[in-house]
Amino acid sequence: MTLLVGLAIRSSVVLALGLLVSACLGRRSAALRHRVLAAALVAAAVVMPFSLALPAWTFTLPARASDTSATAASAVLVTSPNSAVAAPVEEPGAAPLGTLQHLAAPKTPSFILLVWLAGVFVAAGTLIAGLVQVTRVARRASRVDDSRWLEMLDTVSRRYRMTRRILIARTDSDDLLATWGILRPQVLLPAHAGDWTLDRVHVVLCHELAHIRRHDWLVQIGAEALRAVLWFNPLVWMVCRRLRRESEQACDDEVLGIGVGGGDYAAHLLALVRQCRRPGSTWASAIPMAQPSTLERRIAAMLNPRLDRRAPSRRATATLIVLLLVVTIPLAVLRARQAGPAPLSGTIYDVTGGVLPGVDVTLEDANQITSMVTSDASGRFEFPLVGPGKYMLEATLRGFRPLRQQFELRDTRDWDRAVTLQVGELKETISVRKSRATLPKQLKSYSAAPVRVGGNIRAPRKEVDVRPIYPAAMHAAGLTGVVPVEAIIGRDGSVSFVRVLSSQVHPDFAIAAVDAVRQWRFTPTLLNGQPVEVVMTVSVQFDLQD
DSSP states (O other), rough: HHHHHHHHHHHHHHHHHHHHHHHTTTOOHHHHHHHHHHHHHHHHHHHHHHHHHOOEEEEEEHHHHHHHHEOOSSSSOEEEETSSSOOOOOOTTOOOOOBBOOOOOOOOHHHHHHHHHHHHHHHHHHHHHHOOOOOHHHHHHEEOOOHHHHHHHHHHHHHHHHOOEEEEEESSOOOEEEESHHHHHHHHOOOGGOOHHHHHHHHHHHHHHHHHHTTHHHHHHHHHHHHHHTTTTTTHEEEEEEEEHHHHHHHHHHHTTTOOOHHHHHHHHHHHHHHHOOOOOOTSSSSSSGGGHHHHHHHHHTTTTTTTOOOOOOOHHHHHHHHHHHEEEEEEEEEEEEEEEEEEEEEETTTTOBBOSEEEEEEOOOOOOEEEEOTTTTTTEEEEOOOSEEEEEEEEEBBBBOEEEEEEEEESSGGGEEEOOOOOEEEEEEEEEESSSSSOOOOOOEEEOOOOOOOOOEOOEEEOOOOOOHHHHHHHHHHHEEEEEEEOOOTSSSEEHHHHHOOSSHHHHHHHHHHHHHTOOOOOOEEEEEEEEEEEEEEEEEEOOO
C-alpha cells in the first residue's frame, strides 16, 4: 500500500509538471509539446524503479494528531530532551489507570488495494482486448499490391529518409485508417481505400508514415499501459488525451512541411472523417488518422500560417533529457514519511541528573487503553509502536512524587522523551492530649509515618524534637482541634519554612504547632549522596482526655 501511494504522489508531480510545461509552450510546435508530454510519461514510469534502486533521502512530515480527551494533569515534569522543564501541577485524588493493554498501530484497509487491482485488471483488459482486435483485423487484411500505392510509399519513405520496411494492408473495416506495430510497422486502410484519388493516397501516406517515423504507436501504447496502472489518477488521463492530440497535429505539421497545401489537406481530412466515421467505433490500440473529436482544432491549425511547425532541435531534446533527470532523480530518492507509529522511549532522571531504574511508567491513549513498562538499570523505558496523537503518561517510584502529564506525539523528536521526578513529601502526625480535670501532663511521644523512599534516597532522621504545648486558654475552654502544617526541611536539616494549611484552625492551636515544628532539626535528606530540600506534612492533633 505504501508503494502504491508513493507511486501515485511521485507520478502526479511529474505529470503535473509535464502538463504545465506543455501549456507554457503553446506558441511552439506540436512536436515539441508532444515530446514534453512523452518525457513526463517516461519520468512517471521510471520514478518508482529509480526509487527502489537509488539510496533514499528520508524526511519526516508532522503527524496529524487525533482529537482526544484527557484527564487533568497532576504533578507534571515530562518534556522533550531539549525543551524547558514544566512546573508540577497538583491534582489531589487522581483516578488510577485502567486495565493494562497493548497499544497497537492501526491496520491499513486492504479493500483499497483490492479496488486498485480491480481497476488495473479492467484497464489492462481493455487495452489487451484492443490489441487483440487490431491483430485479428491486420491478419485478415489483404496486402496492397497496387503499383500507385507502392510507388507513392517509396516516394514518401525517401522524402522522410526512412529505410524500414513498411506494409500496407486493406482491411474489411470501413472505419479503420491507422498505423500500428513496432518491428514491422503496418498501415491499415479501410475497405473503401481503393476508390481514393492519387492526391488522397499521397496525403494519407505522408500522415501515416510520419507516425511511423516518430514512433508514435510505441509512445501511445506505453502511455495506455501507464494509465492502466494509474487509472485512478486524472492527470494520467489528461496527459494521454493531450499526447494523442499533439501527435496528430505534429504529423499534420510534417505533411504540410513537405509541400501539401493547408486547404487541400483539410479537404481530404474532412472527406476521410465522413467516410470513416462510425458511431461507437474505437481503435485505442492503433493511431487512427481521422478522429472527429480533434477535427476542428486540427483544421484550424492547418489553416493558420503563423504556427510554428518545426521539429524539435537536438538542443531542445538534450534539454528535455536533462530536465527529466533533474526532476526524476530527486523524486526517486526523497522519502516523505509521517511521524509514527514508532517506539516511544525515554529516560527518567531525578533532580540531580541521576537516572532512576525501577520506575513504573504507564501510557494511556484517547480511548483509555493503557500500557505499562518499567525503566531499566539505565533509567530507559520503551513502549512499542505508538502512533501519533495525544496521550497521558504517569511515572511512579517510592520516595518520589508521582508525575502525570498529557502530551502530543507529532514530530519525530516527540517519540524520545525525558522525565524528571521530584523527591516525595514526608508525613507526620502528632497527637497532643491533655486531661480535662487535671493539670497538664507530660506529652506522650508521637510517631512519625514511614517515609516512602527509593533505592537512592536516604530519608531524614529527626535529631531535635520539640513537642507542641497545649494552649492554656484552649484547655480551660475545653476546646480541641487539628492543625495541618506544611514544613520544608532545608539542605542542612533545619526547618526553613512552616505554614498552616487550613484557615479553620484557632490561632492559639496554630501558634503552638508552628512554634514546636519550627524548632525541629533533622539529618540532611540525601539523594544520590547530595543533600536536597524536602517537603514535610505534619498533622498536630490537640485532644482532651476525660
